[in-house]
Amino acid sequence: MFLSLSDDQRRFVDSVRELAQGEFRARALKYMDGTFPWENMRQLAELGVLGMAVPEEYGGLGLPVFDTALVLEEISKACYVTAMAVLGEVGTQTRVIATYAPEHIKKRILPGVCTAEHILAICMTEPDAGTDVANYKTNVEVTGNRLRLNGVKTLISRAPEASMFVVFTRINKTPGREGIGCVLVEKGTPGLAVTGNFHTMGGEYLHEVRFEDCDLPLENLVIRDDGFKKLLSAFNTQRCLNPSISLGLAEGALEESVKYMHARKAFGREIGTFQGMRWKLADMYKDIETGRSILYRACATANPFPDPLLAATAKLYCNEMALRVTSEAIQVHGGYGFTDEFPVSRFYRGARYGTLGGGTSETLRDLIGKRVLAGVDPTDGILGLDAF
Secondary structure (H helix, E strand, O other): OOOOOOHHHHHHHHHHHHHHHHHHHHHHHHHHHOOOOHHHHHHHHHHOHHHOOOOHHHOOOOOOHHHHHHHHHHHHHHOHHHHHHHHHHHOHHHHHHHHHOOHHHHHHHHHHHHHOOOOEEEEOOEOOEOOOHHHOOOEEEEEOOEEEEEEEEEEEEOOOOOOEEEEEEEEOOOOOHHHEEEEEEEOOOOOEEEEEEEEOOOOOEEEEEEEEEEEEEHHHEEEOOOHHHHHHHHHHHHHHHHHHHHHHHHHHHHHHHHHHHHHOEEOOEEHHHOHHHHHHHHHHHHHHHHHHHHHHHHHHOOOOOOOHHHHHHHHHHHHHHHHHHHHHHHHHHHHHHHOOOOHHHHHHHHHOOOOOOOOOHHHHHHHHHHHHHHHOEOOOEOOHHHHO
């Protein structure tokens, strides 16, 4: 499937690439200690990147998922930590608000997302419930015009920097999927506390967040009905944007490998002249281009959210592909690849997150298998064009 870019798309992606390679790349190592990349985020806000998921009437660019994936791909080639920070502004939480929130919440939150005034933290995972959303214990009681939120969320990105927490929770202790909704909690709300910090191998921090009798106005209720269905629909966007970061990490690893093969000499010649090394590049390139085709095709189905089967397939493939490619890039670099001074070690550490966040590989394989089992006719098989 061939997708050509418009002149506007090319100019926008080129401007992001220039910024990422010209400035973010040089600063990438300093963010490995968990420092939030505020400098990079403010520069991206000036370009309009943080407003990609925000409709134009609220100050954003209102760009489709495909354009957003292209931009994240470029940022992740230079700095994984920055790419993950941007994902929080252009991913599920922003698109949930832009698509499902009442008008007063959209007007209140979305303009600030575009400028980096509002950093959003999505709170989904709980100590005993990750993929198992239907068993959330976090609960909000709706009484008159007030909300009271209690619960614990864990492995949350950007919690100390966040001005707003988009919290998926049970409503009035209604059991199962039917009880899932979403509320907005502002920084400084009494009872809200960031109580745990986990430094990741990718460089960023993840956090535990507690809500103890958080008293909220009713107007902070983002989703009350069909919350589980709406969450899963919006989350298919994450299953395209997460793998776009994986794709960018793999591309960056390939580019570094090519540079190194020209610069490094062994037995009197460049190591790129050895057949075994060229074969590594061939396999890396093959895997990257396969992943690109699957991912771009999934992104192209977004209206406003991507097709669940294609998004799951793109995520599964690109996440695992990035691990293979970045690992091979380390092998190409030999002992130097194991050091922090060469970017490929950071690419590998960043790639390791892909198969964990936004749906594990095991979850996605099961989802894909169920859809294929239910969707392929035992007699007629797959009609190829039906998949396009």
